[in-house]
Amino acid sequence: MTAEHRIRFLLNGQSRETAAASTTLLDFIRETERLTGTKEGCAEGDCGACTVVVTRVVNGEPVLEAVNACITLMGQVDGRAVTTVEGLLGPGRAAHPVQRLLAETDGTQCGFCTPGFVMSLHAFAQSGEAVTVENVHEALAGNLCRCTGYRPIVDTALGLAGPAREDATASPLGGLADSDVNVPGWHAPRTLADLLQLRAERPAAVLVAGATDLGLGPSRDRAPIVDAIDVTRVPELNDITETSTAIEIGAAVTYARALPHLDRLYPTLGTYLRRLGSRQIRNSGTIGGNLGTASPIGDSAPFLLALDAEIELASRAGSRHVAIADFFTGYRKTALKPDDVITTIRLPKLVDGDLFRCDKVSKRYDQDISNVAGTFRLRIEDGRVVEARLAYGGMAATPKRAMAAEACLVGGPFDAAAVDAAVAALPGDLAPIDDMRSTAAYRMAVAGNLLRRFLIAGPAPAGLEAMP
Amino acid sequence: MSAATLSPRHGAVSSSVRHDSALKHTTGEAIYLDDQAGPPGMLHAALVTSPVAHGRLKGIDAAAALAMPGVVAMITAADIPGVNDVAPVGKDEPALATDKVEYLGHPVAIVVAATRDRAVHAAEAVRLNIEELPPVLTIEAALANESVVWPVMEMKRGDWAAAIAGAPQRLTGQVKVGGQEHFYLEGQIALAIPGEDGDMRLVASTQHPTEVQHIVSRLLGLPYNAVTTEVRRLGGGFGGKESQASLVAGLAALAARKTAKPVKLRLDRATDMRVTGKRHDFLARYEVGFDDEGRIRGLDILLASRAGWSADHSPPVMTRALCHIDNAYYLPATRARGFCCKTNTQSNTAFRGFGGPQGAAAIEAVVEHIARHLGRDPLAVRQLNYYGDGGRDVTPYGQRVFDNLLPRVTQEMLASSDWTARRAAIDAFNASSPVVKRGLGFMPLKFGVSFNLPTLNQGGALVHIYADGSIRLNHGGTEMGQGLHTKVAQVVADVFKVDLDRIKITATTTAEVPNTSATAASTGSDLNGMAAFAAANTIKERLIGFAAAHFGAALDQVVFQDNQVRAGNHVLDFGELAHLAWFHRISLSATGFYRTPDISWDPQSMTGEPFYYFSYGAAVAEVAIDTLTGEHKVLRADLLQDCGRSLNPAIDLGQIEGAFVQGMGWVTCEELWWDAQGRLRTDGPSTYKIPGSRDVPPIFNVRILENSPNPRPTIYRSKAIGEPPLLLAIAVWSALRDAVASLGDHRVPVSLDAPATPERVLFACEDMKRRAALR
Known part of the structure; x- marks a missing residue:
């Protein structure tokens, strides 16, 4: 864990390297690369003007996800492919079908939110999910438009009939694997043992999962994260396991990945989770991170409390389980000790008649x-x-x-x-x-x-x- | 002479041409100010703002900030070479605070550094020594202290007191409507570039390039001809980049002057929301006298707006509110007073509708109060009070409603929305639904078009034809998404009967068209379209004269058609004619100018004919509310909007839909909230909620009124479209009140202020249940 490994990723199909781990992806795109199609509307992950698509490989399959570039940190895109609105253009700078359709539907007025909508629409089209009004609203909930009143944008989405999946942007990861990032201020351990070791050695470091809250520092407040430990590359923290009586969700599992499981097991929870943040947020944010920030209004805590969930904490001294009711000890305070890491959240299943x-x-x-x-x-x-x-x-x-x-x-x-x-x-x-x-x-x-x-x-x- | 085959022209007037930048928007190729590579040596500015709402400024300690590497300068009021005032109307608004700070967010100093991050951090390191004073934060507190930024306005007609006293029925009441953050997606931004001779060039995201020019001149002590403003496009404006953009540009110019370097000032979202003004929230208190059917005999109404710490546009906003206190209704005897309340909050400013929505919302609440008091259908009471014949056609400010379309739009709307059947269905639903209640609301619309102040109703344009027949168009209006440039280009294309793509749309600049008005008050296409029409026709007349002489044809035998010109028996391409005209030394450049005729306004008596014409419309909205939580949803909306003879139906439809949804946000989910210290706590999209895609009514029928050319000779008989449809959203508020009223069998007046958040709706329901039980 000593040699420096810089962040390597693809930007619109081209290889890039950087050591600026806590720079926001939006700053990198706009300032370093001078790709100005992606806009800053709020710098807090709420308006979607900075939406880009990040592709990663899950079980050998490319997964395209819309994320807010403003609160995504460069460390997080290691080993991934980033596509911006410019990256959708074809040969001769020909407009992509989504770009053409949105223009033809009169889906733009001032145009400032538009690139973000284009990228959310692109991710939606590539997801292969059914083109229904409900799914369209869910896909667009993280993008704000102040001019059009949305009708033409929704019509555009509804016109993306059928799964129009394409290979051009879906499989450009060739040869790129996520590296054991180790640059000043950012560590991304690959094993639980390394994570616990780092946690013990660097008690002042912040643990980063989706950065949907922490990202506000570098983005909105222009305050870089000095020392970060990225927990998302540890396999144990990415597991979802199910037994006859419970489901265990790794702390670094995103809401987007957990959602179908929770939707199936608990009535109304799917609907509730689809209102938590936006797709962009759920594609990055994690239940573990939501617990770690201990917000009094964190939306995951109520259902965990009602289910008598247990949280598994680990440190070099071993692991232990804490009942969710004992986890929150005060305003933004938790039972986490300085060398603890949240590893798993265990949710008991409902029984018949509940x-x-x-x-x-x-x-x-x-x-x-x-x-x-x-x-x-x-x-x-x-x-x-x-x-x-x-x-x-x-x-x-x-x-x-x-x-x-x-x-x-x-x-x-x-x-x-x-x-x-x-x-x-x-x-x-x-x-x-x-x-x-x-x-x-x-x-x-x-x-x-x-x-x-x-x-x-x-x-x-x-x-x-x-x-x- | 070629004899090319005729092909239909692309982009004719009244056709649905796409926005000129649509494909550039979707591909990311449209360039906004922050996307431009800065000039060499460009520095970045950040603001030091007051952390308290009211206080005496005793000192500024910038030692720590100036010691930071990369920090170049700090600018305070003492550095201003000209006059420290950015007020658009009054003389009360220093760009940088001098001896007092008057709201939390008040700019005190500018810090300039090599990078934006450094400027932001250095600005945070500046220490302000402020002796705090108690702030006035609300309209009510300001009214109690008689704290105003402008003399009280009064619009009077007839003996209102006697009319109210003598009426068979009388009511008093109060209603409040909230403010609104513009939430343009592109935040405020300006770039100031110093030139030789002390000149200053501003590239700014502004709706009012000329005001930027004037304000920068005032701050720097320069004549207007030393300052140039340029703007290609804005990422949204909505009124928020009129005077507010002048402040931002002015501050950038001060920094550029002091450092002698180009300086960019871009406000982050929270700073933008804390520093800049918003739509005024209003309080209305009224006494109304009416007959037993609900016909209004006399109205005495007080409108109080939260002006904020300075006048800004508060006086004209109040004027327009008072001029819309009638909305669709004939008010025989009226007193309407306007108080622009001074508070220690952001200085509120222009916002789409400019007081019109607040005035109309107030009278709609009054009319509904009357209806429920009488146990009558609000729609019937509305129609009873409409402007009509027999002397019932003059507004309280003395203008005759000469073009009344209210009966027509109402009739068409009631039919197309299936009002009668749905009214019955909703009543039946409510009778069998204990928790969820539905409501049906109606909104008639009459909106006056023209700036209230006649002077502002002027527009200019500059058209060049080059020797290859390509055309360059410049005019005084700014493009902020509303499609103005497309519409004006359609006008020019129509004059020459050429394809739209022959016309190059260019950045608005004070160097090409001087002394312009803001692109505001919905007048963009009325003023600039007419000016461009005049410019193009000046050149066309020269071309006709030239072609007639050159080809030996009579003047009336020179005909422009489908990219060609026929002169007698000669047919040539438009480009060939341009080249020929250049060769024969014909001027191919012309300015155009337009001033709206037949308008007048006396601000003292508050009478006149300020509006060249009225725009009409009607809307029906259906909502469902949950009486357990106050959550609500708009289930359906039907809109009918008068556009005259639309210049571009696709663009006008976009304006109608967008304005309605923005108005919906204003009356439902958008809430500004200040804490007890005067800090705006809704300062970003995480706390300030504008509508999202799901909030748009799932059934959304939007129609442009057909066969309705403007009776006034406006540009191609079109009508303005920017603001009027925003008021149609008041139908949603009306529907929510109807749903609440169902809990009292529609016989108990509803107390529901705007924005009708779930909280207000729930408490209105509980209040209604209590009062209904008492009856």
């Missing part, structure tokens, strides 16, 4: 931080609730279970009277605040009403269409 529902309320349906997020799980035997988990985000300094309210539900049938009692108990469990997202009074009202919705709707998808 009622389970994830819900969130925000100002905007897509890609918005929750005012209130709630996940509820009830185990019911012989018509009586024997176990209740009511877990909330945005309602206290940490994600939190409402234990007094839970107690109100246990022992009797799940009915309106029990819910009324639980709602009445919530103010004793939770202490929300006023902020720019909403008032404490609203949060408390919604926390109770989400329980009422749980009673009425059961595990139906969130959303107005599904409501009685």
Whole structure:
């Protein structure tokens, strides 16, 4: 782990090398390469104007994913192929079909958001997924347009009929493998042992997974990350394993990879996760990273709390399991010790008869931080609730279970009277605040009403269409 | 003479020509200011801004910042060679704070360094010594202190007090509508390049190149002819790059003057949102008298806007709000007063609609209040109060509504939206749905077109034809996505009957067309289209005269058609004629000028005929709300918009859809939030939520009103389109109020301010349930 290994990657099919690991991909593209098609709109991963496509090989197959270049760090693209809006042009600078179609549909006005939309549309077309209105909105949720009102852009996406997969950008990784990156300020260990060793040696280093939060430093705040350990190249942290009673998700598994598994196992969780960030964010962000930042409004904590998930932590001293309820110890504080690494999150499966529902309320349906997020799980035997988990985000300094309210539900049938009692108990469990997202009074009202919705709707998808 | 076969012209007026840059947008080849390679030696600037909302500035300590490697200079108010004022209307807005800071974000100094990162870090290292003063942060607090940036305005007609007192029914009420961040995707940016003789050239993302020229001249103490502004395209403007862009360009110019180097100033998103002004939020308090059917007899309304710390465009925004307090309705006796409240927040500014949306929203709330008070259908009360015949056709400011299309657009909209059947279906749905309620809303639209101030209604253009027949077009309007350059090029192509691609669209510059107005107030194509039309026709007349003489034909036998010119029996390509005319020493360059006729405005009495014509429209929106959380969704929207005889239906459709969705954001999810210290906490897209693709109504029927040429002789009888359709989104607010009203059987007035966030909708529902239970 001593020799320097620079970051090697492909940019629009051409080989590039750099040692500037914590430079943002957007700065590299615009400033170093002078490819100015990719724009900076917000530098915080929310507007999508900087969207590029990153290709990596998973199980021998190229996977194309849209990411926000502004909060992607160069260390993260090692061994990958980056395609920008210029990279889509054909011989003689001929426009790519997506570029042509979007122009012909009058899908541009000021044009500043357009390259980002083009790249999201390109990734969508290459994904091979069904071209449905629902999928289109999901694919575009990470791109903001202020001019067009989106209709022509959505029409363009709907016109990308059928899987139009192509090879031109899908297989340019030839010969390029991710290296054991080791440059000043950035280490990317390849084994768990190396990771734990580095963690112990560099207690001040930050652990980087998707960088969807950490990337704000170099991007928005122009503050480079001085010492980073990239955890995403450790195989154990990328595993998803399933047993008859649980699913274990490696800490570096992206939301995008975990989503189909969680969608299958837990009703409403897929819908909920598709509202977490955007595709660009979910293609980078990880559950492990979300836990590590310990945000009180982190959207993964409520469902982990409701499921009694366990977190596996590892250090050179060995590994141990911490119950999720014991993991959050205070505002942005966790049970992680300085030499600990989150390795795996273990989620028990539901058993027959369990009622389970994830819900969130925000100002905007897509890609918005929750005012209130709630996940509820009830185990019911012989018509009586024997176990209740009511877990909330945005309602206290940490994600939190409402234990007094839970107690109100246990022992009797799940009915309106029990819910009324639980709602009445919530103010004793939770202490929300006023902020720019909403008032404490609203949060408390919604926390109770989400329980009422749980009673009425059961595990139906969130959303107005599904409501009685 | 060739006799090429005639082929249909590409890009005729009234055809749906694509935006000239569309393919460049999608390929990434369209160049924005930050994409340009900077001139050699270019430096970067960053702003030092006030960390408090109000205070006395005692000192600036830049020692640490200036000691950082790569830092070149710091500029403060003391370095300004000219007048330290960037106010577009008043004289109250120093570019850099002198002895006091008046909002959190107030620019105090500029730091210049070799790189942008270094400038940003050095700016953070500058220490400000400020003695804090208590801030005034809200409209209510400013009203209580009589704190205003401008004398109170008053628009009066008739004896409003007697009309209200004598009316069979009276109501008082209050409604608030929120502000709005422009959220142009390209942030504010300017590049200042010093030249010889102290000249300064500005490349800027501005809607108002001439104002940039004037402000830079004022700051640097230069005559206007020493300053040039240039802009090829903006990555969105929406009013936010009118006066606000002048500030940014002015600061860049100060830095360039001090360092004698080109300087680029680009604001990051959070700085942009903290420093620059937004749409004004408004508070309206009213007393209205009406008859038992809901016909308004008299209205006394107070509009109070949050102007922020300086006047900026607050007075004209208030003027337009007062001129739209009638919207579609005849108000027989009226007093409407306007308070531009001074607060220690960003100085609010132009934003698409410019007060019109706020004024119209207020009267729509009044009309709905009347309807629910009487237990009548709001639509019926709306129609009862429409402008009409028999003397009911004069606005409170004295202009006759001469071109009323309200009955027509209403009738067409009710039919195309299937209003009656859906009204019944929604009522039936609500009767059987305990949690989710649906609502149906209607919005009629009358929007006055022209700048209120007659002086601003002028446009200029410059057209060259080169000796090969290629044409270069320049005019005073800026291209910010609205397709103005395409429309104006269509006009020129139509004059010469040539293909659109023969015309080169060029960057707007004060060097080619001087003394221009902002591209604002929806007037871009009205003013610049007419000016370009005049310029092109000047050259065309020369060509006709030349061709007639040269070929021995009568003047009326010279005909331009399909890229060719026929002179008597001679037919030649347009390019051949251009070459021939050059050879025979005919001038092929001309300026064009246009001023809107027949408009007047007296700001003292607030009367006149400020609008050359009105634009009309109507919208129906259907929403669903969840009464447990206040979450809501627009299920369907039907829009009908008057474009006159559209210059370009595809571009106009884009304006209508985009404006509606932007307006939807204004009335639903876009919320500005300041903390108790006056810090704007919604300062990026993670906290300030503009609509996304899913928020667009899944059923979205948008139509341009057919067979509706402008009765005024505007350019090809078209109408302005930029702003009016934004107001159609008030239908969404109306629908949300209707859904809430269903909880009180539509007989209890709804209290729902905008933006109608889930929180406001939930609390409106709970309030409605309580009040309905009391009845």
